[in-house]
Amino acid sequence: MVPRPTTPEDGAYTQKALSFLNVLSSVPQIRDDSDEEMRKMNAHNELLEEQVAWLRTQLEETYIKHFIEKESAAKREVIFQQQLLSLVQQSQLSTVHAELFKISLPLVFTVINGDELLFSHLSHGFDGGVHTATVLTQNIVAYLQINDLATYHGSVSHFMTVFYNRRRLIGQLRARGICTIQQFNQFLTGFSISHEGYSFVDVSGLDQTEAKINAYINTFIQLPQTVRVFFAGRRNGPLYCSFLKTFSRARILGKFVMIGQYPQFNTVPEVALLVVDNVFGGSRASPIRLCRKTEK
Secondary structure (H helix, E strand, C coil): CCCCCCCHHHHHHHHHHHHHHHHHHHHHHHHHHHHHHHHHHHHHHHHHHHHHHHHHHHHHHHHHHHHHHHHHHHHHHHHHHHHHHHHHHHHHHHHHHHHHHHHCCCEEEEEEECCCEEECCHHHHHHHHHHHHHHHHHHHHHHHHHHCHHHHCCCCEEEEEEEECHHHHHHHHHHHCCCCHHHHHHHHHHHHHCCCCEEEEECCCCCCHHHHHHHHHHHHCCCCCEEEEEEECCCCCHHHHHHHHHHHHCCCHHHEEEEECCHHHCCCCCCEEEECCCCEEEECCCCCCCCCCCCC
């Protein structure tokens, strides 16, 4: 067979066929490029989502910190206003006290339960009484100079009272051979003559000493002129516990000072303690359970 000669149309057809084949061969490559772009886009979207989540977390933390700081600032403002009000009230109170002390000296009271504490120098008679009053006075004055007296720029009126049941005490002194009646009377004279505000008070009845002390202290500690009340007696008895509760509720516990023979004498940290040596020889009181914690 003789081959048919080629024509221009045949060449055109060949070119079209080749072009079509080229297009077909390029289709898989386009699909591959599209998949790569999708992977890149997905990775980019994931990164954006992570960044958005991180920003949300940071925003929430910032909001919480802001809220906490706002509450803290409000609390600080309340505390500041309370402190400011307290300072104003203290300033006003100091002014009132200053005016009050122009017409009345500050008052200091010392109360001793003579039925519970024995004086060391009863057998020394008059000299023993003078010595006891002097030692107590020196210790109390030293305490006031450190804690209170400088505030008032002047002297104070000091009253020291020993409440006791004479009939019972004399019987015990005789039975134990501590001193004679004459020596005891001389001791009382030496003690009382040391200061016009010092005295022994016989309650003239059985079991009335604590009742007298309770009425005396509760009356005078309430006065605005009273700066301190010193008390020497049984540290864990019902009277002492009653004082702690009453004065704590009235917010005047700071006026109350316990007199003891040694630093461990006081069992309540809220109450100040004045340790006085060479005055008391012992206690006739039987042990009693400790006071409960002071109510506030």
